[in-house]
Amino acid sequence: MKEKKQHHILVVDDTKENVQVVEKVLQMAGYKVTAQASGVNALRAVKQTEFDLILLDIRMPNMSGIEVCRFLKIDPETANIPVIFLTAETDRETISKAYKVGGSDYLKKPFYKEELLARVETRIRLRDYEKNLEATVQQRTREIQETQVQLMYVLGGIAEGHSKETQKHVQRVAEFTYRLATLYGMDHKEASLLKNASSLHDIGKLGVPSHILHKNGKLTNSEFKEMKKHPDMGAEMLEHSTLPLFKAAKIVAYEHHEKFDGSGYPRKLKGDRIHIYGRIVAIADVFDALAFKRSYKEQWDIQEILSYMKDMSGKHFDPMLVDLFFDNVDDFLKIYNIHIQKIELDKKYSNQKRKGIMNWLLEKL
């Protein structure tokens, strides 16, 4: 059987006898109890231990229960712990103050044991319910975010598949993008957003006729014109989404073929008129396209790629980003090498598998 969680209650009262009575009743009912005799000590205790409920005397020397509660409620870490006041005074002013500073309930001293337990149990049950709800909401939010991200990669993969590129290209571009984005100074959250958004950079290729996309050999001028429509089409496809991920993806889809010197397409944007998302993904996309084999081209040698990247600084690419790239080139080469090794391993493994099947067939003959 699942063990029932023992709830921890903090009792704050400067009168020793009161504390002893409350402590005994609560412990008999199965609660864990910590007692403090002053407001200051109580505030210190909540910093060290997580309590499920606080029973707080109002009239205490130095710091009253009302003041203690005020402090508890302004600190986000303790604001959600329910407070029940224990008080001998039940005049209107005291009671209204007790609620005003965030108290959940009050108990008039002296109280019956049954009354104390009933109030305590209700508050604890409510708090547990709240906590579960918070956890469920967080879990659901995580799931929704995760779904969005996965959806992006699926869509990106479909677009790349349609355009004869590989899903692996999408994943690698995402990794290069993330690294460059953090080097640029984006925090993890924004860099992750851009990383995931980058997977849709070529989504617009879904709108390019497949005989053009899949053509072996050089495109004619008019075919190339068609091909160059993919950033516009990508932007249009993502136009109406209000989700931050898709908004970022729209920028990337629209601007990843712009060039720093203004010679790119579709809008011939120049310099920092090109959104930083577009400038970053342009580098990641080209670097990957050169570094890995495609159906229509061989992969380049790494030295060739690096000198090309340097050469394109200020022309195709933002020179500031190219500098960041070269200052940290080992990071990019690390990602590059991991993927090169993966491809080699895949090849070896599938060759072995093929050989195995051939041997098996030969034996049967």
Ligand SMILES: [Fe+2]
């Ligand atoms: Fe593209």
Ligand SMILES: [Fe+2]
């Ligand atoms: Fe690409």
